[in-house]
Amino acid sequence: MPAESLEVRRLSAGYGPTVVLEDVSFSVPAGARLSILGRNGMGKTTLLSSLMGLTRRYGGEILLGGRDVAGLKSCDRALRGLGLVPQTRDIFRSLTVEENLIAGLKDRPRSALEEAYEMFPRLRERRRNLGWQLSGGEQQMLSTARTILGRPSVLLLDEPLEGLAPVICEELMAAFVRLASGGEMTILLVEQRIESALDFADSVLILERGRIVWQGTSEALRSDERLVEQYIGVGTVH
Numbered sequence: 561m562p563a564e565s566l567e568v569r570r571l572s573a574g575y576g577p578t579v580v581l582e583d584v585s586f587s588v589p590a591g592a593r594l595s596i597l598g599r600n601g602m603g604k605t606t607l608l609s610s611l612m613g614l615t616r617r618y619g620g621e622i623l624l625g626g627r628d629v630a631g632l633k634s635c636d637r638a639l640r641g642l643g644l645v646p647q648t649r650d651i652f653r654s655l656t657v658e659e660n661l662i663a664g665l666k667d668r669p670r671s672a673l674e675e676a677y678e679m680f681p682r683l684r685e686r687r688r689n690l691g692w693q694l695s696g697g698e699q700q701m702l703s704t705a706r707t708i709l710g711r712p713s714v715l716l717l718d719e720p721l722e723g724l725a726p727v728i729c730e731e732l733m734a735a736f737v738r739l740a741s742g743g744e745m746t747i748l749l750v751e752q753r754i755e756s757a758l759d760f761a762d763s764v765l766i767l768e769r770g771r772i773v774w775q776g777t778s779e780a781l782r783s784d785e786r787l788v789e790q791y792i793g794v795g796t797v798h
C-alpha cells in the first residue's frame with residue numbers, strides 16, 4: 561500500500577468520561593514526516609491511540625487518503641492502512657520472534673520476512689527465541705518490524721527509539737526516512753529526544769494539555785529557542 565495523506569479535523573477524544581484531546585486539527589501530505597512533541601502527559605500517546613481507534617472519540621474526523629475512518633473499529637483502520645507501533649511494545653510474549661513477524665505479514669509472502677531481518681539483523685539471530693526472552697530494545701525492534709512488515713500507508717510511531725543503542729537509533733531513523741521519501745509510508749513520530757524528532761521530520765506539532773499549541777516546520781522550531789523552552793522545557797536545540 562503506498563503512502564496516503566492524513567487529515568485530522570477537530571478531533572476530541574479521551575478515556576471514559578475524561579476528555580484528553582480537544583479540537584485537534586492537522587494534516588500530513590502523503591509521504592511526509594511529522595513529529596509530535598510536548599512534555600510528559602500532554603496527550604501525545606493519546607493522539608496516536610485515537611488515530612488508531614483505541615480511545616473514546618467525542619467528535620471529529622480522521623481522513624485517511626481523503627476517506628473518514630473515524631467511525632471504524634481499530635482492526636478495520638489497520639486494514640485501511642493505519643499501523644501503530646505502541647510505546648507498550650505489544651509483542652506476543654509466548655511466540656517466537658519469527659512467529660511474531662509472520663503475524664505482521666498480513667497477506668504478504670513469507671519471503672518478506674527478509675525485510676525485517678535486514679532492518680534488524682539482531683532479530684535474525686534471535687528468531688527462534690520467545691518474545692519474553694528478548695531484551696527491552698529487542699522487543700522494541702520486534703514491535704517496530706512487525707508493524708512495518710504489514711506495509712501500512714500511514715505509520716504511527718510512539719517513542720520507537722526507547723531502549724535502543726545510539727547506533728541502532730540512527731540506523732532506524734534513517735530507515736524510517738527512506739520509507740517515507742520512497743513514497744511507501746507517511747510517518748507520524750512521537751519522540752522525547754527533540755533533536756532526533758527535528759532531524760526526522762518535515763513538520764512538527766506541539767501538544768499542551770491535549771491541544772495543539774504550535775504547528776510549523778522543523779526549521780522554524782529549531783531556530784526559536786523561546787518556543788522550545790516554553791512548550792518542551794529544554795534549552796537550545798543544536
Ligand SMILES: Nc1ncnc2c1ncn2[C@@H]1O[C@H](COP(=O)(O)OP(=O)(O)OP(=O)(O)O)[C@@H](O)[C@H]1O
Nearest residue numbers: 575578580598599600601602603604605606607647
Ligand atoms: N488509559 C487512560 N485512562 C485515563 N487517563 C489516561 C489514560 N492514559 C492516559 N491518560 C491521561 O491522559 C493524559 C495524556 O496522557 P498521554 O499518555 O497521552 O501523554 P503523553 O504526552 O504521551 O505522555 P508521555 O510523554 O509521558 O508518554 C494524561 O493526563 C494521562 O494521565
